[in-house]
Amino acid sequence: MAQTEKKGGLLRKSSASKKPLKEKVVLMYDEIFTTEDPSKCNPRFWEELFLMKVNLEYLEGKLEALDGEELMKIKDNINCLFQHCIQALGEEHPIRVVNALQTLCALIRGVHQKNKSTSGFDIINMLVGFDKAELCMKNLMESLDSLLCAEGSESLKSLCLKLLLCLVTVTDNISQNTILEYVMINSIFEAILQILSSPLSRREHGYDAVVLLALLVNYRKYESVNPYIVKLSIVDDEPTLNGMGLVIAQALSEYNRQYKDKEEEHQSGFFSALTNMVGSMFIADADEKISVQTNEAILLALYEAVHLNRNFITVLAQSHPEMGLMTAPTSPVPTTPVTPLGTTPPSSDVISSAELPLDADVQTSNLLITFLKYSSIVMQDTKDEHRLHSGKLCLIILTCIAEDQYANAFLHDDNMNFRVNLHRMPMRHRKKAADKNLPCRPLVCAVLDLMVEFIVTHMMKEFPMDLYVRCIQIVHKLLCYQKKCRVRLHYTWRELWSALINLLKFLMSNETVLLAKHNIFTLALMVVNLFNMFITYGDTFLPTPSSYDELYYEIIRMHQNFDNLYSMVLRLSTNAGQWKEPASKVTHALVNIRAIINHFNPKIESYAAVNHISQLSEDQVLEVVRSNYDTLTLKLQDGLDQYERYSEQHKEAAFFKELVRSISINVRKNLAFNTLSQELLLKEFSTIS
Secondary structure (H helix, E strand, C coil): CCCEEEECCEEEECCCCCCCEECHHHHHHHHHCCCCCCCCCCCCHHHHHCCCCCCHHHHHHHHHHCCHHHHHHCHHHHHHHHHHHHHHCCCCCHHHHHHHHHHHHHHHHHHHHHCCCCCHHHHHHHHCCHHHHHHHHHHHHHHHHHHHHCCCCHHHHHHHHHHHHHHHCCCCCHHHCCCHHHHHHCCCHHHHHHHHHCHHHHHHHHHHHHHHHHHHHCCCCCCCCCHHHHHHHHCCCHHHHHHHHHHHHHHHHHHHHHHHHHHHHHHHCHHHHHHHHHCCCCHHHHHHCCCCCCCHHHHHHHHHHHHHCHHHHHHHCCECHHHHHCCCCCCCCCCCCCCCCCCCCCCCCCCCCCCCCCCCCCCCCEHHHHHHHHHHHHCCCCCCHHHHHHHHHHHHHHHHHHHCHHHHHHHCCCCCEECCCCCCCCCCCCCCCCHHHCCCEEHHHHHHHHHHHHHHHCCCCCCCHHHHHHHHHHHHHHHHHHHHHCCCCCCCHHHHHHHHHHHHHHHHHCHHHHHCCCCHHHHHHHHHHHHHHHHHHHHHHCCCHHHHHHHHHHHHHCHHHHHHHHHHHHHHHCCCCCCHHHHHHHHHHCHHHHHHHHHHHHHHHHHHHHCCCCCCCHHHHHHHHHCCCCCCCCCCCCCCCCCCCCCHHHHCHHHHHHHHHHHHHHHHHHCCHHHCCHHHHHHHCCCCC
């Protein structure tokens, strides 16, 4: 007997002895695509249609093949199909509901393809008709809400979320998607929260729910009152917030794990052997090839939670024992997009044996640690646009955290010590740090390490000025908290001072190239003022008096860099060019640093001459410093511990608009409705009463 093959809605015998036969559902679609009412000849037409297996490819293709005029001719039938889909969502038979959901997805995508150049109102009219839009969309949203909140099938919930993601991302710019007005009026916010608060639902659908929420929050967020923003900002239910944190941590952790796997694979391969043979001159280039796709959607969700909800800050520090124990969902159905990362449950990356001591009481992990590790990976290579956006968003999230009083309290808590294994960019002039030697320290140390690492590794021709400014601002905000609360942090401050001085040196060495693109004096002023902060208030937050002495030692040791900076800004501030004013601000800011250099250098030279020493040791210089503080005169500088708070709407609106557009395109591209194969659904719903 000849085998039957299926292609594009056609059934044909492989012997090709007969003409191809169309599937019944395809014949029914063809009837819809005529100007006649298909239920005239067959009163049970709509009832039968939703018992048929949906052919998404054929239905979408058919819609795309029509021009605008042809589509308008069959508008009544399209409206009718849309309305019957909504009616079918209320049916008891799950197969009808599944077919209705998949048909709606195909309809929305297919009609949108034909209306790309027209307004959203035309899409609404084409799908449902203006006169019935409000009622139909209300019924649709209520049905989806009921399905998401019901105890029933997880597969149905998955399809509901995919339909909603389809609805949200049907336009690149979601704020131009007027269908979303109905999603605003008929909120599904509580349904999303219910998914996140339930361990089973969260495991199956958490990723889609979190991405959906992040996108809905960004609908016309600057132009009108978005109910999802309002509601997200006041959520205080602990299980729900923890659930959201778990989903985000899981996705970021999966990214970290995949990167680590690729890194190990890379190091154990042929290239590793080659670099060992010829030296480490190719290490930086080789590492650039270790590329794992970033996940801006989940990062956006983390940002919105941190930025909008003060209660979510507590979630950052919550340990996640569940994450190390989680296994893959028992259902064979993938409920998240295939391409973006962070869609599968993590392995034990968050609590990995390579990173933790044997004593479990000493070390746990949390969302903030996972996020810091993620940041340390994506911020390594900012040449790629997606990584640049990810890096910027990481720094914006850290800015929000650094401004929050409660976040600072647990960041600086001496009783909350962690061993955070950040990824460090391989560089020719430094050895790779051994993970085992990492000390347990308050979390703020890991944040400072991340900032120092960024400062040291991004001094390049394509200078990421914006990221450097954010980086220095984060350090400044942390210092302001330490000064205000008199927190004496045991940190290797010398590494930060050294990184900042090298940054100033880089700005001076590349003055001509950088000034063609950037106002480098803004950054130079911020760096100089960080030193002023240490000089003026260091005795209130540096861990020991000797730390303060070491600060002076570093300034004196590297005095040539400060002298060169002063010469440069003095030259530009005395000219009548465009840099006169910003350069003169740096000149004034250098007053105390210059006073220290001019005060101590003669004393050190005198000490060397009297004792007949050609080159003083560090201890000898420190001795001179300690014995000559009394005669040093410094000027009190105002406003060093003040900063402008982060504001999204005024400064970052363009960035987020572009970021959300990119996420919308990516989500739409990777949205797979056929992940729920009909066979699996039939098996799940085999008992149709």
